Amino acid sequence: xxxxxxxxxxxxxxxxxxxxxxxxxxxxxxxxxxxxxxxxxxxxxxxxxxxxxxxxxxxxxxxxxxxxxxxxxxxxxxxxxxxxxxxxxxxxxxxxxxxxxxxxxxxxxxxxx
Numbered sequence: 630x631x632x633x634x635x636x637x638x639x640x641x642x643x644x645x646x647x648x649x650x651x652x653x654x655x656x657x658x659x660x661x662x663x664x665x666x667x668x669x670x671x672x673x674x675x676x677x678x679x680x681x682x683x684x685x686x687x688x689x690x691x692x693x694x695x696x697x698x699x700x701x702x703x704x705x706x707x708x709x710x711x712x713x714x715x716x717x718x719x720x721x722x723x724x725x726x727x728x729x730x731x732x733x734x735x736x737x738x739x740x741x742x
Contacts, residue, residue: 631730638726640664641733648726652718655725666729673725680724688713 631644640646646659648666658665667673688709695705 635723635726635730638722640666641730648729649722653721664733673728676724676728678724679727680720683724683727684713684716684720687716 631641633639634641634644638648640648640659640662642664643659643662646661646664647656649655655666657667691712692705692709695708696702700708
């Protein structure tokens, strides 16, 4: 799993083809090596767990900082909820990227064993 292809949201096989066409629209296959990005219906269901995990690791420290710096409870709560909404596109995209790269890394169907 290449860190730069993860960060750049590139194909896990060739590390060149972009995974996304637009903000929430993925390509069907890689434009370079034609790896299918959604091999079966419901493939990205597991990516929801990564989205939750990434969001938790980002938002809990912010929440704790706001609570211990004596912000009013409702201000801290709505600040973290607003940040969560703003992070939704980031979480959606990167949870899918991590899921695809992890699955490809564990189960390379194009490699002869």
